Amino acid sequence: MKLSETGLTAEELKGLVKKYMIETYERFDFIAETAKDMYIYDEKGNAYLDFYAGIAVNSAGNCNEKVVKAIQSQAADLIHTFNYPYTIPQALLAKKICDTIGMDKIYYQNSGTEANEAMIKLARKYGVDKYGPEKYEIVTAKMGFHGRSFGSMSATGQPDSAIQQGFGPMTPGFKYAEYNNLKAFEDAITDKTIAIMIEPVQGEGGVHPATKEFMTGLRKLCDERGLLLCLDEVQSGWCRTGEVMAYMHYGIKPDIVSMAKAMGGGLPIGAICAKDEVAKYFTSGSHGSTYSGNPVACAASLAQIGELLDRDLAGNAKKMGKYFMNKLREVVPHVKEVRGLGLFVGVEFEDGFNSVDIKHECFDRKLIVTAIGSNIIRMVPPLILTEEHCDKAAEIIAESVKALEK
Helix, strand or coil, X not given: CCHHHCCXXXXXXXXXXXXXXXXXCCCCCCCEEEEEECEEEECCCCEEEECCHHHHCCCCCECCHHXXXXXXXXXXXXXXXXXXXXXXXXXXXXXXXHHHHCCCXXXXXXXXXXXXXXXXXHHHHHHHHHHXXXXXXXXXXXXXXXXXXXXXXXXXXXXXXXXXXCCCCCCXXXXXXXXXXXXXXXXXXXXXXXXXXXXXXXXXXXXXXXXXXXXXXXXXXXXXXXXXXXXXXXXXXXXXXXXXXXXXXXXXCCCEEEECHHHCCCCCCEEEEECHHHHCCCCCCCCCCCCCCCHHHHHHHHHHHHHHHHCCHHHXXXXXXXXXXXXHHHHCCCEXXXXXXXXEEEEEECCCCCHHHHHHHHHHCCEECEEECCCEEEECCCXXXXXXHHHHHHHHHHHHHHHHCC
């Protein structure tokens, strides 16, 4: 819908948001009216270079043509039906995902948070049913992020952050250990532990990839102790890091993996995939969701994943990620560290340079990035970008930081 079709001015539309919506976001002062490929356009037609992709969602490009056509076609046939009948997109997508990533079974959800909730529930159900009522504890990483529902935010190892503060007691059964510290995870395991749950790349925690030693060590530790290895690939999955799934960098396979974001091409969908011997513990009535496996969302996901794979966007992410991170190191001043994996990129600045200020300076120059903490910006652009896009973004970031020197 275009602003011109509403009969409202931009300020009147923003006024409706202020009057009627509960706001928990710091808004950019523009209306995102249309988008295509690497750009978002406001109501005046101004183009913004998109280096956040709806937070790692629009990985095949904004309003990818094949995704749009799949949505339109499926919406004309069947929009929603719940999970009593079989639906064609749901079945085709299940095969596509499981065959591609080498997992046995899939369970659809509506978001990353819900996918992580399902992963937590399945791990606990497996532990309690197989070993007894005391086998339910899950060890997660400090500074991790798994979502904002009670189970997922309890799994999030940031007890002093706004994510957990003010909501009362967290859900019991979680312990936190230092990320990339295998000994810390080993020490956190007790007789009650059933699973270890981490992100292969910590996103909200500052864009920190797992080391190979840590990831392979966790797999070995879980095998030796009879624990499940659960990987949160909500943000890192589906070609973002230069492999189809980030765990493929490490030569391991999880027992359960969650996914969302890039999976849907812009429509709300998430999922968990699990090995057969774990998946069987979700029995009739033990889990459910009205919208999970929605036909339109599954059709969009099938088209999106097809684009990601057919165009080898994992390969482009690997190539462009290396190029972009090197470019940032070359041209951006006051950088403490550039880190990431593929096109999952974080830039940490020297003390005195605030990430929110940098984000807004970039926005003023028509580049969209996100801020993490006090001095880190995160970039997760569409995976279709070129060296030219990387050069332009790096130059804008450099200009933005220089403007803040004063």
